Amino acid sequence: MNTISRFALLALVASLAACSVLETDKIDYKSAGKAPTLEVPPDLTQLSRDNRYAVPGGAVTANSYQQGLANAPGLPTALTNIGDVRMERSGSQRWLVINRPADQLWDPVKDFWQESGFLITTEQRNLGIMETDWAENRAKLPQDIIRGTLGKLVESMYSTGELDRFRTRMERTPNGTEIFISHRGMQEVYSSSRQDQTVWQPRPSDPELETEFLRRLMVKLGVSQEQSKVIASAGAPVQTARVANVGGQPVVQISEGFERAWRRVGLALDRTGFTVEDRDRAAGTYFVRYVPPNPNKSDPGFFGKLFTFGSGKTEAPLKFRILVKGQGDASSTVSVLDGNGAPDTSANAQRIVQVIADDLK
Structure with missing residues (x-):
């Protein structure tokens, strides 16, 4: 094909794409990566048994999570009724109780993500954490006549300019498991006025995408399509969080008891770029560090710059403890502690509680 013909084809494709309708009600992810060689999880019996993480009646730390797996009574893997799986909701957040x-x-769950077009890049079975790679939702591409006719021949000419990845976190409960799915997104934007260069930067998490994948996971686990749609559409978001100052320390005040506040804060941390290294539910503490959500790691992005102290370079990830403290049956507070467990009143702590509060609304 000569140059003129190639440009003519490109012009025709662009023209038809502009007239097409986006299939926004579909999900069709395609990973651009190759499956990594996953390491076999270490012998979990060798994990440290630090008493700090011992939680009576079942816990969600690395040690007690795996102990719970080993000691959990056998339950049927096939659903006999919808009561085996249900969806909980608070604000814009949802999670499954199984x-x-x-x-x-x-x-x-691992099969579910692979069947959905993703590769699994992180498997921390001892912590109950699984994470996909960055992938593009091809259903957002224009379904025009050229793409429909020529298929893969012009597939590489199309791009949504958006990437998504999902983290799944499982927490053991006395009666089973809670599953949380959090979304993180990136978008490609021009970095120069001439629009000849682009960079990837974070975009807001999408609660609707999270809900859709939770619904699809319900189907994977045995719930019918019709039942899953009814469950996913139930309820309405209610604003339950606000930032306040208590004794000179910035906090998030949540109008819910500890159990629901604990779940929601964990999901908010997953959404907003913090890596939960461990968690002590009895003490209400998440041990976290921050990792910028950048697929090409060439630019720290907004949240990466949050921890830059005028040097022009992003510092090494800082460690924090996020403390969730219940105050009766209908109120909780969330505060930030430094890596040593001391109350943090710095500007960083103020930014962190604001990020958490914004996600909980």
Whole structure:
């Protein structure tokens, strides 16, 4: 094909794409990466048994999570009724509550993401954390006649300019498992006025995408399509969080008891770029560090710059403790502690509580 013909084809494709309708009601992810060689999880019996993380009646730390898997009673893997899986909602957040032990859910959840077009890049079975790679939702591309006719021949000419990745976190409960799915997105934007260069930068998480994948996971676990749609559409978001100052320390005040506040704060941390290294539910503490959500790692992005102290370079990830403290049955507070467990009143702490509060609304 000569140059003139190539440009003519490109012009025709662009013209038809402009007239097409986006199929926004579909999900069709395609990973651009190759499957990594996943390491076999270490012998979990060798994990440290630090008493700091011992939680009576079942816990969600690395040690007690895996102990719970080993000791959990056998439950049926096939759904006999919808009562085995349900969806909880608070604000814009949703999660699944499943009456099965986590060891029976890990492989089906992994299969679910791979069947959805993703590669698994992180598997921390001892912590109950699984993360996909960055992938593009090809359903957002224009379904024009040229693409429909020529298929893969012109597939590489199309791009949505958006990438998504998802983190799945499982927490064991006395009656089964809770599953949280959090979304993180990137978008490609021009970095120069001449529009000849682009960079990837974070875009807001999408609660609707999270809900859709939770709904699809319900179907994977045995709930019918019709039932999953009814469950996912139930309820309405209610604003439950606000930033306040208590004794000179910035906090998030949540109009919910500890149990729901604990779940929601964990999901907010997953959404906003913090890596939960461990968690002590009895003490209400998440041990976190921050990792900028950049797929090409060439630019720290907005949240990466949050921890830059005038040097022009992003410092090494800082470690924090996020403390969730219940105050009766209908109120909780969230505060930031430094890596040593001391109250943090710095500007960083103020920014962190604001990020958490914004996600909880």
